[in-house]
Structure formats: structure tokens, C-alpha cells
Amino acid sequence: MRIAADIFTIVAILTGAFFFLAGTVGLLRFPDTLTRLHALTKADNLGLGLVVLGLLPQSSSVFGGLKMILVWLLVLLASATVSQLIARAARRGGPHP
Amino acid sequence: MRPVPDKGKEPVSHSRVPTILERGLLFFLVWLVLMPSVKLADLVVGVIAAVLATWTSLRLLPPEAGYLRFGALLAFVPHFMWQSVLAGVDVARRAFDPRLPLRPGFVVCRVGFPPGPARNEFAVITSLLPGSVPAGDVEGAIIYHALDTRQPVAEQLAEEEKRLTAALIGGDGHD
Numbered sequence: 001m002r003i004a005a006d007i008f009t010i011v012a013i014l015t016g017a018f019f020f021l022a023g024t025v026g027l028l029r030f031p032d033t034l035t036r037l038h039a040l041t042k043a044d045n046l047g048l049g050l051v052v053l054g055l056l057p058q059s060s061s062v063f064g065g066l067k068m069i070l071v072w073l074l075v076l077l078a079s080a081t082v083s084q085l086i087a088r089a090a091r092r093g094g095p096h097p
Numbered sequence: 098m099r100p101v102p103d104k105g106k107e108p109v110s111h112s113r114v115p116t117i118l119e120r121g122l123l124f125f126l127v128w129l130v131l132m133p134s135v136k137l138a139d140l141v142v143g144v145i146a147a148v149l150a151t152w153t154s155l156r157l158l159p160p161e162a163g164y165l166r167f168g169a170l171l172a173f174v175p176h177f178m179w180q181s182v183l184a185g186v187d188v189a190r191r192a193f194d195p196r197l198p199l200r201p202g203f204v205v206c207r208v209g210f211p212p213g214p215a216r217n218e219f220a221v222i223t224s225l226l227p228g229s230v231p232a233g234d235v236e237g238a239i240i241y242h243a244l245d246t247r248q249p250v251a252e253q254l255a256e257e258e259k260r261l262t263a264a265l266i267g268g269d270g271h272d
Contacts, residue, residue: 022189028103029192034242035201037230039188045225046185063133070130080221085243091203 005057012054019047033090041083048072116160117151124150158214169264176260177225184227191244202246204229206254207238209262223257 024041052072059065125147132139191198210216212234220231222241229250232242243250 019185019189022185022192026188026192029197030199031209032201034230034232035244037201038228038242038244039192041224041230042181042184042188042227043192046181049181063130066130067133074224077221080224081222084220084231086232087230091232091242 006044009054009058012050016047016050019050034087037086037090039084041079045076045079048075057084075089113155113160117155120154121147121151121215124154137233169205173222173261173264177222180227181225182221184225187227198245200245200247202243203232204241204243204246204250205238206241206251206255208258219258219261225256226253226257229254 004058020043023039023043026043027036030039049072052068055068057067059068125143128143128146132143134140201246208216208219210219216234216239220234223239223241224230228244228248229241231239233240241250
């Protein structure tokens with residue numbers, strides 16, 4: 001059982017790390033502010049979600065797990081809000097590479 | 098039986114008390130989850146933080162501005178989790194593709210939501226969808242930035258709007 005949980009953790013965190021890498025590659029390769037915004041928000045949200053999911057079986061208490069999920073939700077909310085603010089500013093100023 | 102004398106003293110703020118208590122309790126619960134400690138000093142700081150958060154939320158989102166049906170929204174969590182996965186996979190695919198398949202552009206999407214909490218909430222939720230980020234709004238419409246304008250972005254957003262209308266529009270409070 002322990003082994004199954006550990007394998008789940010390793011797979012989920014590696015997948016999460018893959019999406020963080022994808023977001024960073026997008027940040028470097030995409031042509032302008034707005035497209036880079038897509039890369040960072042979408043890929044990193046998923047990456048963080050997978051890391052949290054992977055850590056859940058390792059959490060010592062229900063409270064610890066709840067805390068990680070809450071932190072993830074707060075990051076989602078913040079990233080959704082901030083990405084809109086940046087997108088609005090970028091659209092007004094015109095997309096600069 | 099004389100008529101209630103302090104009828105005039107019953108201000109609008111009276112009806113706000115349940116909302117204030119509800120929000121304060123919610124913020125304090127969030128604090129407890131983030132800072133699970135029963136030490137008096139920690140609890141005092143938590144109460145101060147909850148009061149400040151409630152005060153800020155009343156300034157930014159007065160109860161009169163309408164409300165969101167969080168319960169109804171919860172039913173959509175699986176759907177948006179899945180969309181969020183698709184969004185991440187979509188970005189990863191494009192980022193790693195040597196040909197970098199992008200055709201970025203703006204898509205204007207007409208929405209029925211009135212400006213205010215419902216529209217903002219819709220914008221926040223749809224920013225999780227694959228290929229679109231809200232980038233501003235005009236009269237009766239939200240401007241989205243799309244990663245690939247060859248994708249049916251507007252159609253998908255219209256579908257999400259249909260899905261969310263019932264959950265986002267409270268019974269009253271919107272003008």
C-alpha cells in the first residue's frame with residue numbers, strides 16, 4: 001500500500017514538473033506577452049495541481065492535505081486574476097515582444 | 098402597543114449583518130486551515146486577519162452588488178478541472194512543437210452577464226479554459242486573447258456561458 005502511494009506520488013510530481021518545464025519552454029519560445037501569459041498560467045496551474053495531488057498521500061494529517069489544496073486554489077485564483085490584469089495592460093499598450 | 102419607534106434606526110446595514118458574519122467566519126476558517134495552531138497569539142492574529150479580510154471584501158464586493166452561488170458552482174468543478182488539464186496539455190504541446198503552431202489573436206465574445214460579480218467570475222473561470230485569456234471588456238462583450246484563432250474559441254465560450262448562467266446569476270441583486 002505504502003509502495004503504491006509512493007509510486008503515485010513520484011508519477012504525479014514528475015508529471016507536474018513536466019508541465020512546469022513546458023510552461024517555461026513556452027515562456028522562452030512564445031512570441032509576445034499575451035502568448036507567454038497563456039504558457040505560464042495554463043501550464044503552471046496544472047503543474048502545481050499535479051504536485052499537490054502527488055503530495056496528498058504523503059501528508060501526515062487531513063488538515064495538512066486540506067492546507068495544500070487550499071494553497072493550490074488560492075494560487076489558481078491569484079493567477080486567474082493577475083493574468084487578466086496583465087492581459088488588459090498588454091492589450092492597451094499593444095503586444096510587445 | 099405603540100408602533101416600533103426605532104423603525105427609522107433600522108438602516109441598510111442591518112441586512113448586511115448575516116453577510117458580514119458569514120464572510121468573517123469563512124475567512125477565519127481559511128486562516129485556521131492555513132495556520133493550524135491553537136496558540137492564543139496565533140488565534141488573535143487570525144481574528145485580526147479575518148476582520149481585515151472581511152472589511153476589504155465589503156469594500157470590493159458589497160453584498161448589494163449581487164452574490165454568487167458557490168454551491169451551484171461546485172457542481173462544475175470536475176468539468177473545469179478537466180478543461181484545465183486540457184489547457185495545460187494544449188500549451189505544452191504547442192511549446193514543445195518545433196514548428197511552434199500558434200495563431201494568436203483577439204476574439205470578441207458577447208456575454209449576457211451584466212458587468213459586476215457575475216461577469217468577473219465568468220472571466221476568471223473561463224481563463225482556465227484551453228487557449229483563451231480574458232484581455233478586457235467592451236459594452237456587452239469580453240475580449241479574449243486566443244492562442245490559436247483557428248480553434249472554435251467563441252463557440253466554446255458560448256457553450257460555457259450557457260452552462261454557467263444558472264450558477265452565476267443570483268435571483269436578484271443585479272440591475
